[in-house]
Amino acid sequence: xxxxxxxxxxxxxxxxxxxxxxxxxxxxxxxxxxxxxxxxxxxxxxxxxxxxxxxxxxxxxxxxxxxxxxxxxxxxxxxxxxxxxxxxxxxxxxxxxxxxxxxxxxxxxxxxxxxxxxxxxxxxxxxxxxxxxxxxxxxxxxxxxxxxxxxxxxxxxxxxxxxxxxxxxxxx
Amino acid sequence: xxxxxxxxxxxxxxxxxxxxxxxxxxxxxxxxxxxxxxxxxxxxxxxxxxxxxxxxxxxxxxxxxxxxxxxxxxxxxxxxxxxxxxxxxxxxxxxxxxxxxxxxxxxxxxxxxxxxxxxxxxxxxxxxxxxxxxxxxxxxxxxxxxxxxxxxxxxxxxxxxxxxxxxxxxxxxxxxxxxxxxxxxxxxxxxxxxxxxxxxxxxxxxxxxxxxxxxxxxxxxxxxxxxxxxxxxxxxxxxxxxxxxxxxxxxxxxxxxxxxxxxxxxxxxxxxxxxxxxxxxxxxxxxxxxxxxxxxxxxxxxxxxxxxxxxxxxxxxxxxxxxxxxxxxxxx
Numbered sequence: 373x374x375x376x377x378x379x380x381x382x383x384x385x386x387x388x389x390x391x392x393x394x395x396x397x398x399x400x401x402x403x404x405x406x407x408x409x410x411x412x413x414x415x416x417x418x419x420x421x422x423x424x425x426x427x428x429x430x431x432x433x434x435x436x437x438x439x440x441x442x443x444x445x446x447x448x449x450x451x452x453x454x455x456x457x458x459x460x461x462x463x464x465x466x467x468x469x470x471x472x473x474x475x476x477x478x479x480x481x482x483x484x485x486x487x488x489x490x491x492x493x494x495x496x497x498x499x500x501x502x503x504x505x506x507x508x509x510x511x512x513x514x515x516x517x518x519x520x521x522x523x524x525x526x527x528x529x530x531x532x533x534x535x536x537x538x539x540x541x542x543x544x
Numbered sequence: 545x546x547x548x549x550x551x552x553x554x555x556x557x558x559x560x561x562x563x564x565x566x567x568x569x570x571x572x573x574x575x576x577x578x579x580x581x582x583x584x585x586x587x588x589x590x591x592x593x594x595x596x597x598x599x600x601x602x603x604x605x606x607x608x609x610x611x612x613x614x615x616x617x618x619x620x621x622x623x624x625x626x627x628x629x630x631x632x633x634x635x636x637x638x639x640x641x642x643x644x645x646x647x648x649x650x651x652x653x654x655x656x657x658x659x660x661x662x663x664x665x666x667x668x669x670x671x672x673x674x675x676x677x678x679x680x681x682x683x684x685x686x687x688x689x690x691x692x693x694x695x696x697x698x699x700x701x702x703x704x705x706x707x708x709x710x711x712x713x714x715x716x717x718x719x720x721x722x723x724x725x726x727x728x729x730x731x732x733x734x735x736x737x738x739x740x741x742x743x744x745x746x747x748x749x750x751x752x753x754x755x756x757x758x759x760x761x762x763x764x765x766x767x768x769x770x771x772x773x774x775x776x777x778x779x780x781x782x783x784x785x786x787x788x789x790x791x792x793x794x795x796x797x798x799x800x801x802x803x804x805x806x807x808x809x810x811x812x813x814x815x816x817x818x819x820x821x822x823x824x825x826x827x828x829x830x831x832x833x834x835x836x837x838x839x840x841x842x843x844x845x846x847x848x849x850x851x852x853x854x855x856x857x858x859x860x861x862x863x864x865x866x867x868x869x870x871x872x873x874x875x876x
Contacts, residue, residue, distance in 0.1 A: 390616055402611045403604075412609070420613050427616035487603040505562050506600045512562055527558025528551065531593075534561050535586050538596045 386430045389438070394423050397440060400508065401447050407503050408451035409458075410492050418450045444508055445518045452496045490540040494533050501529035502537075549576060550583055557587045561597045783854040785817050785862040796844040796868055799836050803872070807834040811841045812867040819859035821852040830867070837870050 401422055406415035425446055426438060491499050497519070504515040505526070512523040512530070519526065556573040559565035565573070570590065577584045587593065787793030798807065809832025816825040826842035845866070853862035 387615075394613065394615060398613050399610050402613070403607055403609060406609065412611075416611055416613065419611070420616075423613065423616045487600060502600065506597065507604050512558070512564060524555045527555045527562065527564075529558070530561050531554040531558035531587065534557070534593060534596050537600070538588065538592065541596070541599065 386427070386434055390423065390427050390430060393426060393438065393443070397443055398423070401443055404444065404503055404507050405447050405451055407488065407491055407507060408448070408496070408499055409454055410488060414454060418447065418454060421450055422447045441510075441514065441518045444504060444510075445520075448500045448504070448518065452500070455496050486541055487537070490537045493540060494536055498529045498533040498536070501526050502533040505530055550580060553577065553580065553583050553587065557593055560590055561593045563597075781854075781856045783851070785821070785853040785864045786851050787864070788821070788849045788851060793848045793850075794841075794844050794866065794868075796837075796840040798840045798870065802834060802836050802840070802870070805834065806872040807832070807837055808871050809833045809837060810867055810869040811838050812865070813838075813841055813845060815845050815850075815864040815866070816861065817850045817852060817864050818861050819852050821850040821859065823848065823850065823864075824861075829865070832870060834870075837868075841868050 398419060402415050402419040405418045405422075406412055409415055409418065422443055426443060429436065430438060491502070494502070500519060501515060504510050504518060505512065508515075510518065512526040515526045516523045553573060553576045556565060556569050556576070559569055560573060573590065577587065577589065588596075810830060811828060811832040812830035814827045814829050815823045816827075818824050823846045826845050828838045828842065831838050845864075850864060852859035854860070
């Protein structure tokens, strides 16, 4: 299911490829990142960084094939880094509470808001495993390749995430 | 073992949630939860797992957020522009700072740079003296050695004497030496051809007239032939540096070892005086041969305060030159 983008040679081709990539994946990557970090603005910033990193990588190494998995992997790493920084900032405490208003404006379903609250309590590794498999539609094998782990580990993370989600969503 | 089995059940449950479980795996999971109450409680049955996963999928399907981001090369160009702007700003700040520092240094150097001063010609009682007025020299390392050869004018002579006190001219008792030793200061005004080191303030015509009366026969003819002596006169707006307190302003106190050694010698020194009249550096231009005497002179000179050299009423740095001759009793 993973699209493989062929190597491109010149800068015009790089721009065209990136434009196509942005058009195809910006929504998916942004939604995935919004679920991961729980904030629309941060998700947009991280999405921009993902495509900027792809653009720079292709400019520097035009011969390298760029896959959707690379985008998700970069997005996951960016989100985890952000969550770690956020954790540090929260200890200080300087940051405002997570903004859930954007969710309520965008989402008509209470399920979506509840799901976001539950995902926010998951460890980043479990959240990324759940979102890569459910949101991005990857199999456990493909998600394992993105996360750099084994398929069984992804299944186990999904199972543990399901346990947490079930307990939280049952309480609500 | 139990733990491993339960972990295996977790993997199977994950496979069921992802819809990847085979029939055999589903059967294996059912077999495990039938015998493991904790797994039933925590993981739930197959339907429960699929129900939670379905709620996640439903939330995904109901998402309406479709953001649009700018093409990355625009962002890259913006960041490049920002980098250029930051670089240009830093370069501008560096340029302004550099110009400021250079202006400051240039102004400071021009302020500290001595202005060329023409010689001063003083006429009194038929004696025509040309005082070569050097511009202030702050760094005494550059003092030419040849000047010490001209330093033959003795202004102050300090006699290191035993209790027998000899007073010549105006005298003053020194309190510092022990009771058995008196230091008598005698002011001897002598002039030589090379009088460039005589401070102007010592050149009062009345005193010099009496002092030079006996020596007038040996005086060289006035230097009228020197063009600059005729062309240049002392500007009235210039006042030379002079110590506050006159002759007694610089009061060297030789240490006891100088008396014990019977030290003799003349110490000539130059004193850098800043625009406020405070000495900043003392340089021995002619050593007496006794370090303690030289040190005593410089120590006393640095303690003194001066009326600074003034040009149009404004104090400027200058150099004060003077000499002390020490003669132990019985040596002269």
